Amino acid sequence: MIENIHECAIEASNISKIYGSGNTEVKAMLNVSFTIAKGEVVGLLGPSGAGKSTLLTAIGLINPPTSGQIRIGKDLVMDGPLAMVDVRKFRRKHIGYVFQKANLIPFLTALENVQIALEINDVHHKDARIRAMELLKYLGVGDRKDNLPHMLSGGQQQRVAVARALANKPSLILADEPTAALDSFRGRQVMELFQKVAHEQGAGVLVVTHDHRSLDVFDRTFEMEDGTLMLKS
Amino acid sequence: MNLAIRDIRHSLPRFLLTAIGIGMLLMIVMGMSGIYRGLIEDALLLVDKIGADLWIVQHNTRGPFAEISRIPLKTEDRLCAVPGVKSARAFVSHTIQRERNGKPLRIVVQGLSWPEDKGEWIPITNGRCLSAGHFEMIADQSLGFNLGDQLPLGKNIYTIVGLTRGMVGQGGDGLAFFSLRDAIAIQFDTSGEAIRLERDARRSRAIQQDIGNTQPELLNRAASQNIPALAGPMVSAVIIRTEQGADIDKVAETISGWKDVSVHTADNQKSLLLKGSVDKARRQIGLFRALLVIISAIIMSLILYTLTLDKIHDIAMLKLIGARNSLILGLILQQAIILGGLGYILAFYLGKWIFPLFPRRVIVTGNDLVWLAVIVLAISVLSSLLGIWKAMSVQPNEVL
Ligand SMILES: Nc1ncnc2c1ncn2[C@@H]1O[C@H](COP(=O)(O)OP(=O)(O)OP(=O)(O)O)[C@@H](O)[C@H]1O
Ligand SMILES: [Mg+2]
Numbered sequence: 001m002i003e004n005i006h007e008c009a010i011e012a013s014n015i016s017k018i019y020g021s022g023n024t025e026v027k028a029m030l031n032v033s034f035t036i037a038k039g040e041v042v043g044l045l046g047p048s049g050a051g052k053s054t055l056l057t058a059i060g061l062i063n064p065p066t067s068g069q070i071r072i073g074k075d076l077v078m079d080g081p082l083a084m085v086d087v088r089k090f091r092r093k094h095i096g097y098v099f100q101k102a103n104l105i106p107f108l109t110a111l112e113n114v115q116i117a118l119e120i121n122d123v124h125h126k127d128a129r130i131r132a133m134e135l136l137k138y139l140g141v142g143d144r145k146d147n148l149p150h151m152l153s154g155g156q157q158q159r160v161a162v163a164r165a166l167a168n169k170p171s172l173i174l175a176d177e178p179t180a181a182l183d184s185f186r187g188r189q190v191m192e193l194f195q196k197v198a199h200e201q202g203a204g205v206l207v208v209t210h211d212h213r214s215l216d217v218f219d220r221t222f223e224m225e226d227g228t229l230m231l232k233s
Numbered sequence: 234m235n236l237a238i239r240d241i242r243h244s245l246p247r248f249l250l251t252a253i254g255i256g257m258l259l260m261i262v263m264g265m266s267g268i269y270r271g272l273i274e275d276a277l278l279l280v281d282k283i284g285a286d287l288w289i290v291q292h293n294t295r296g297p298f299a300e301i302s303r304i305p306l307k308t309e310d311r312l313c314a315v316p317g318v319k320s321a322r323a324f325v326s327h328t329i330q331r332e333r334n335g336k337p338l339r340i341v342v343q344g345l346s347w348p349e350d351k352g353e354w355i356p357i358t359n360g361r362c363l364s365a366g367h368f369e370m371i372a373d374q375s376l377g378f379n380l381g382d383q384l385p386l387g388k389n390i391y392t393i394v395g396l397t398r399g400m401v402g403q404g405g406d407g408l409a410f411f412s413l414r415d416a417i418a419i420q421f422d423t424s425g426e427a428i429r430l431e432r433d434a435r436r437s438r439a440i441q442q443d444i445g446n447t448q449p450e451l452l453n454r455a456a457s458q459n460i461p462a463l464a465g466p467m468v469s470a471v472i473i474r475t476e477q478g479a480d481i482d483k484v485a486e487t488i489s490g491w492k493d494v495s496v497h498t499a500d501n502q503k504s505l506l507l508k509g510s511v512d513k514a515r516r517q518i519g520l521f522r523a524l525l526v527i528i529s530a531i532i533m534s535l536i537l538y539t540l541t542l543d544k545i546h547d548i549a550m551l552k553l554i555g556a557r558n559s560l561i562l563g564l565i566l567q568q569a570i571i572l573g574g575l576g577y578i579l580a581f582y583l584g585k586w587i588f589p590l591f592p593r594r595v596i597v598t599g600n601d602l603v604w605l606a607v608i609v610l611a612i613s614v615l616s617s618l619l620g621i622w623k624a625m626s627v628q629p630n631e632v633l
Contacts, residue, residue, distance in 0.1 A: 053633065062553060062630045092555020103632055105236075105547045107243035112234060119234055120556045148243070164554070176633075 008071070009172050009204020010059055011035045015068030015078075016227075017054050028054040029065070030227040036204035038171065041195050041217060044208045045232065046224035052208045053176055055224065059206070060095055060174045061087040073171055092121045096165030096203075098175040102157035104149040110136060110160045111145040117167040135163035139193070155186040162190060166197055173197065175207045184213065191217045236560070237567035240544065251536055252572055256579025258529050263584050263605055265522040267595035269515065274596055276403040276511040279326075279343075280502050284354065285472035286481050288324075288497040289488060295495075297326055297469035298403065298502070299509035304494060306413075306466045309346070315487055317479035322346040323468040325416045328406060331386070333377070340376060340409045341402035344416030344468070352395070352410050360395035366412050371395035373407035387422030391415070403511060405593040417466050526608060534616035537569050541620030545627055553629035565620050573613030577606060 017029040029051040036042050046052050057063035059070055061077060070078040072094060077085050104113045111132050118128035136142045139159040141152070149157055158181055165173060173194065179187030191207070191214040198205045207218070215221060223232040241248045280298075288297075289304065289312060296302025312321035325344030330337055345352050345363060352362035352371055360380045363369045370391045372378045382393045391411065400408045411419065423431075439445030439452050473488075475481050481498065489496045497505065507515070541548070548561055581602070588595040 057630055057633065062633075088552065088555050088557070090555075091553070097553060099633065103546075103550050105550065107240045107547075108234075108236075112239070116234055116236075116551075116556075117554050120551070120554060120560065125234060 007038050009036045009038045009040070009073070010206075011071040012059055013069045013071075015055075015058055015065040015070060017051070017058055017063070018066045027227050029058065032068070032227075032229045034222065034229060036172075036206055038202040038204055039198050040219045041198045041205040041207065043215060043218035043221040044206060044224060045210070045212075045221060050224040051227040052224050054227075055229070056174050056176050056206065056208055059172075060097060061091055092117075093168060094171050096168070096170035096173040098158075098162055098165045098173070098178040100177040100180045102149070102154075102161040102181075104157055104160055104164075106149050109146050109148055110141060110152065110156075113149070113160055114163045114167050117164045121168045123168075132163070132167065135166060136160065139163050154181045155183065158182055158186075158190065162193060166201075169201055169203075171203055173203050173205045175205070177208055177210065179209065179211055179214070184211075187211060188214060235567070236564045237571065240564070241568065241571065248572070252575040253579060255529070255533060255536070255572060255576030256583060258525075258532065259576050259580035259605070259609060260583045260587070262522065262525045262529060262608075263580050263597055263601075264588060264591075264595055265518060265525055266601050266605070267584070267588060267597045268591075268593065269518045269522060270596040270598060270601065271594035272511055272515055272518065273507065275401050275405055275594060276506045277503050278399075278401065279408070280499060280506065282354070282356070282400070283324075283472060284474075285324075285499055286475045287473040287485055287488070288499070288502050289321075289471040289473060289494050290469075290497065292493050292495050295497070295505050295509065297324060299505050302469050303467040304469075304471065306468050308471050308494065309468075312471055312473055312488065315484060317475050317481075317484040317487075319474045319476045319479075320349065321471050321473050322350050323413050324470040324472050325413055325420070325468050326402075327416075327420050327469070328402065328404065329386070329419065338376065339404070339406040340372075341404075341406050342416050342419055343408055343410045344413035345410050347412035347414070355395070355400070355410060356397055357395040358398045360393070362395055363410070363412060364394070367415055368392060369394045369412070370415075371397060371410040373397045373400045373409065375399075375401060376407035376409065386419050389415070389418065399594065401594070403506065413468070414466075417468075526612070530612045530616050533569070533573070533612055534619050536572070537565065537617045537620040538623065540568060541565055541623050545623065546632065548624045549627045549629050549631045552627070553632050558625065561624050562621060565617050565624055566614065569613040569617035569620075570610070573609045577609045 013033045014031050015029065016031055019026040019028055032055060044052050044055070054063070058065040064078060064081040064083065067080045069076060072090070075085060077083065077090060105116065108116060111129070114132035114135055115125070115128045118131055119125055123131070133142065133145060136145050139162060141156050141159050144152055144156055152160065158178065162178070175194065179190050182190060194205045194207060195217045197203055221232040222229050289308060290296040291302040291304050294300055294302045306323055309321045309323050312318055323344065323346045326341060328339060328341050330339045332338060347363060347366045351364070355362065355371060357371060362371065368389055368391050370384070370393055372393050374396055378384070378393045380393055380396060384391050384393070402408060436452055445452055475484050485496045485498060488494065551561060584597060588597070
């Protein structure tokens, strides 16, 4: 357990995202504010088109919001659509991503897919290899380390993707329907893994899911509808 | 971790096939510059090998290569008397086309002023130089003769006593060296019937003229062999070597005072050749070569662009997890350079194998190889720009 569980992993205040303009304007996210503490696992539910992915990519510094502010740790990182930091550097150092699809690099082996994330963050390749191997073992795919992604099952690929997301010990982990491609057992395993990482490493975790069976792993659950966010009791 | 090599390994057959394609393209670029170089070399070969200091040709002509030149053989003796001249030799050169085994045989006939010049200066690879004033010849290998072969030309049969390699005229046809008298005989080979007809024609011309009637003896003479012999043999040019330490310009100046001949230095002769007869062919090939370089660059751009497009999702993912632009730039540039390098090496070995089969010389010099390497490198870098631009403009959220 970490010392200060109430320190913020992320704080979003009044963030909105408007796609397009005029007739085609879509208000995908409206005045959303929330915080996620370090070590906290937060679930995000909501119907399709509610703006969940929009929220996730905004705070993941992939898709800037139209307005509002985002703080990660102590840093103000986004002020409206303006980046206050080098977002790419920030992403590699502080944020881990898992998506519905594993999105592994097809010409790299399982091990190399994790290793590259570490090397991008300037970890020496020998150390990167060791750490990548540990992560694969931790996720139960150590024996498939030399396989290319196409030789792995969907679940195995997803676990390699999770290993990649955890590689640089991010302070924020963002997962967009990470278990959609997994069976319920593996899905559950991944959710519990997030919980474990949050509690052991003190990372803040936000998981978008449609799977109501894993709600019990979340410390809190938000629900989104038509671009607005509310706390689910 | 080197992404470029891992990606190549992952799609090796496709990459190799692409490299072979580029290799063949580069081989053609290499071949074009080889043909260009060969053309120039062939054109200058004779002037270079003969090593004359001055060329004396018919007045106001730029012969004997760029245009026809005829001067009397006697000029040789006059030139020997000029101070500073070490030797003067007649030069006879003309191309003949005969048939041999059903195929056209083109020979550039060269006359050597026997006995002063037996062809010692000719780089003979097999056999010897001329040892008799008649009926011997030295031939280039490209003509397809063997030592001892006999070749009937005109009324005589010539025996091949020596062979050379790579001695060709500006048209790429092999050279054959004869004694001067033989060379002239081959050129002015007229049949008995033609001579008889000419004598009759001469006689009838004389009858129709006053002089023929007032001097009847002339009519008898017209039909004899003596009259044609009155005109001394003509040669294409006379080449001069100057004495050691003699001032070539001074010698040239003396001779250029003569009203019946013109003088060209060896360098002058070379530039006449390059600016004259071979110039258009040279420019044609030069332009073609430039076009090929541009086409190769375009094709390589497209290939590298598609290679990048295939990976665009992975590149977006790399950006998403925070990869620096340098990593992505390196991936594309390294692949471009590996592709170009592999193509270059393939081009080199393919060329080594194929170029000797060409009918004319393809000369790839070390200098040209270095230049081509620089060009390939430049093409590789330039042609990856399109792919790099695409990779740089992809947004990480395109992964989703
Ligand atoms: N690039 C875009 N341009 C225009 N509109 C967009 C864009 N991306 C998303 N939207 C719109 O924004 C709204 C929210 O989309 P978002 O992807 O965030 O929904 P979601 O909650 O993740 O849905 P799902 O559960 O289906 O993934 C939708 O109405 C969508 O059509
Ligand atoms: Mg979504």
